[in-house]
């Protein structure tokens with residue numbers, strides 16, 4: 001192994017720089033390998049100066065830094081890219097151009113750090129002749145085949161701290177406080193931070209809820225002397241008889257943008273006579289320094305990905321299983337998305353300590 005590339009794709013997550021650093025250090029120290037950084041996800045392969053040498057000096061000091069020194073791209077998928085042709089917008093498939101540009105780089109391996117979309121394209125690239133190894137990244141923790149993706153722990157800590165802060169002001173004003181949290185179609189951030197932060201109601205995509213049940217829970221708490229309530233609501237949660245709420249619809253190129261369910265629940269509570277405020281935590285969950293756990297996990301993932309590449313085990317993704325790093329076929333990781341097990345111990349525990357999921 002003489003020459004490897006590394007890229008970060010999709011939305012950023014705390015710990016990306018820790019993976020990049022581990023890849024560069026392991027590849028240079030253990031294998032005497034040249035590492036190339038790719039700018040802005042796969043786009044870097046087709047842009048001038050988008051592929052550049054990455055040395056140990058370039059990764060010095062980046063371990064605690066959020067974001068990604070390589071840049072990333074969330075511009076829709078390579079099969080449907082918006083471009084301007086003769087002054088007019090067109091949607092074209094640029095995947096073959098990217099695959100050819102990667103082949104031109106004559107890489108012995110390409111390490112792709114990304115979520116489901118980025119890893120899906122990585123698998124497709126393997127089928128088209130590119131030696132890829134994947135690293136699971138997402139704050140949503142929705143990648144199958146790994147216990148946890150890096151970024152999740154940091155997002156969880158940020159969400160928990162926000163819930164703690166809402167608690168004190170909720171109590172002072174005897175209000176219901178709603179916090180809308182990220183996670184797309186998976187409720188892990190909301191469930192875990194809701195339990196860790198002592199929420200009274202947790203609404204997640206996996207368990208559709210009834211607005212009346214949510215209001216009843218808040219009113220019952222009042223009747224029992226708790227004048228405030230905390231509601232942790234996933235951006236992807238929806239009422240049993242309703243739809244998911246988007247603040248921007250999707251199209252051929254972009255996935256729909258989730259957001260607004262917290263406001264809807266808040267309006268319902270207000271109509272039921274409950275003074276309510278809504279906080280949308282948003283991208284704060286993805287920003288800033290990674291937690292110690294994420295730095296540790298990201299470093300292990302980055303280093304292992306280089307070893308997997310050195311063994312020529314391509315079309316695989318490094319994963320955490322039973323606390324150990326292993327690697328699994330990329331296809332297994334992308335085939336089924338990971339979701340909260342509605343009958344699992346986490347949901348049972350939450351119910352057991354009196355948290356309502358708003359469905360009964």
Ligand code: F6P
Pocket residue numbers: 011074115138139140182183184235258286
């Ligand atoms: O997948 C990570 C995530 O932060 C989701 O939780 C959220 O729905 C989405 O990305 C937001 O994407 P963007 O950064 O494009 O607004």
